[in-house]
Amino acid sequence: MIETLCYNLRVFKRLLLNFSLSLRHVNHSRYPLRINVGFLINQPIGSSRDIHFEFPELHFPPDLDVTGFNGVARISRTPQGLLVQGVFEAGILAECVRCLAEFVQPLKINFSELYAFKYKSISESGLLLPEDGNINLSPLVREYLLLEVPISPLCRPDCKGLCAVCGADLNETPCEHQARIVIG
């Protein structure tokens, strides 16, 4: 009897492991950040599950494309709903305001949002847990990523920019105009 129970527990553990591994590599083409969190609704308060995401390239409709997207969403059961705590990083293509070179701007986001069970517990973000337990993190993650995009991107903190006279990229070669300015 106990042996059967132990065996069942082992099988159950392996199933859980397979479940988390499969999520890591899942890529629904249309909704890559959609997750089913319904299984947590009937779990005790305080239960949580980490869901990992990793995509070399990811499109956030309608207009945001990123590379190297990866991170974790921790979903926790609270009395009012499911709390999503996301920690993600990604890169977007940006143009340096000084030298005009294109470069990959790294972005890091960290957020907590409640998907409420009922309207009365809804938070400022107005997120309600859908009845089918499927939530699509894409619109939320997109908003947070956009907030992190710098207004004046720099390819590196000490970018020397372009010469105002000849347009030379001063990161590569100092031009004659710069030398004259330095000498004074």
Ligand SMILES: [Zn+2]
């Ligand atoms: Zn630059």
Ligand SMILES: [Zn+2]
């Ligand atoms: Zn110059």
